Amino acid sequence: MATIRDVAKKAGVSVATVSRVLNNKGYAHEDTRRLVNEAIKELNYKPNEVARSLYKKTSRLIGLLLPDIRNPFFPELARGVEDEMQAQGIHLIIGNADEKPKKEIDYIQTFKQNNVIGIISATNQAETSLYEDLSIPVVFLDRTTNSHPSVYSDGLDGGKIAAQEMIKRGSKRIALLRGPIEVRTAQDRFKGAVDELCNANVDFQVITSSFSFHDAEKMAKTLFERFPETDGIIASNDLSAAAILHEALRIGRSIPDDLQIIGYDDIPLSKLLFPPLSTIRQPAYDMGREAGKLLMNIINKKPLEQNYIQMPVTFIERQTTRKVEKNG
Amino acid sequence: MATIRDVAKKAGVSVATVSRVLNNKGYAHEDTRRLVNEAIKELNYKPNEVARSLYKKTSRLIGLLLPDIRNPFFPELARGVEDEMQAQGIHLIIGNADEKPKKEIDYIQTFKQNNVIGIISATNQAETSLYEDLSIPVVFLDRTTNSHPSVYSDGLDGGKIAAQEMIKRGSKRIALLRGPIEVRTAQDRFKGAVDELCNANVDFQVITSSFSFHDAEKMAKTLFERFPETDGIIASNDLSAAAILHEALRIGRSIPDDLQIIGYDDIPLSKLLFPPLSTIRQPAYDMGREAGKLLMNIINKKPLEQNYIQMPVTFIERQTTRKVEKNG
DNA sequence: TTGAAAGCGATACCAC
């Protein structure tokens, strides 16, 4: 790879001049500028980002920390972030924390060591101490906290809507899945649903389960064994809902007539399940973009309209819930 | 962040000594070593990877280029790579090329500018010119090429198996989906299937479609309009298979009695489809790990047993295909 | 066994 020295030599100027042309900073005669640009092109010179980064203590990289890249919800977020960053010429280092604090710490360290200019984190570490004295901007995504700006969707409302729609459609013995205790958004949607269920004339069970696929499969089995009379399930996410749906069909439950299911997230595959899954939609891609925008605004010290961006959730009616009379 | 100077000062030695201790290189008296290590711990010093990288022209980063992070097959590969790298203390910059050569070039540039020690690419750029004079090791994943080491699965065999299983189970008018023309693995599985179909007493249609979700949905609709008599579909990947399954169910086809479907990949959600999807499994996670290992072996100049690692594919029988008599 | 000093490739200050 050619260096700035090579360019300088070729153009017959000093490295300082090349640098100035490169960064459009300070004066440079039009002719000199052209000369330099020609040399750059001829040598196919690209500035060494590492050297740049060392001096400026900043880079064109941001770190994106995901809890589980295999859960389709997160790649969707990632795409949003990526597209937004791409538009601003910033690249991503994606880290998959795998729900393990150790990995998370590790990645944050790597991010710092590589001079990322900011971090977007979608992980579950309640102990924000990890992020406390980081000296670089952090935005939380799909997650709320008081200590940092964040982009998330309205979990309370989501849970509430799920419960309402479920009740409206006549389920009487409802199983409410509660996501991991350390995930704030999971607890929000849980609380939203609980409130609503308490106020209604229905029985309900609370079952705690992780967000992962594998756990959901096991959980589904036990659920139907222990509570065979359940006629409505509010899942903690679409992945769990899919596992439950699958198990329900396997043991011959009829959906939605005999059992209704509502998921959460609206991952791309939800509409391909059979029957297509009714769910609470989080605008994942848009959330990613917003987080990207927010972070860049912070980095560029633009005045912030808001530090906490709450995105709306919507009920997506598909076919794991019964139709409700138009004027019910 | 503390620098090596701070550590040196605190330990009362020179930076050179600290560096030696840090890297376990060259001599250092046991006492000095202890002194330095204490200082490091007290200051919570972490070496600046950027500075290190600038001098050594190498880093602890590798670049992973994915064609489409939203297709669940790729995160699965990524996890394999990541786990393998993690074990070796190497981190990933993941780039999502989005099937766009421009993005791909861009990412490769970023990788280089950040001194990655190697690249794993799962993209579709047939013109390997992109990767030709890169001066850093490249391993292709889920993709074959003569110019670089690669890890891939046996597409020819996969296509063949799919066709055999389909024929064995009695479909007579088969639609064969052909993935994107520029994707070598897609063409392999296509060819494998074609060969087999040609040798059998069946009719078949070839339909070209992309790997994406959205396209698959549209394609599914037209497929059933134009070829309503189709009684077996060999899809180019699970995503397409899911779209087709969905459409088939929607228009009231009975599966597998009236229509059989075989997918390709065995992404995690395939078993949650209804009916669960019969498919050709690629060992995605393992492929990722192998690619990671291969790359690290190249980087560490270990003798290579093989430059081209072909992984086996297997038929996963689920319920979109009919049962076959045991001694048929 | 240790330390001084020369780089790695860029930026930016200060002279000219």
Added chain:
DNA sequence: GTGGTATCGCTTTCAA
């Protein structure tokens, strides 16, 4: 307008 040079934080000769 332009060029010389200190600097970013680290590694690695080379001399002591």
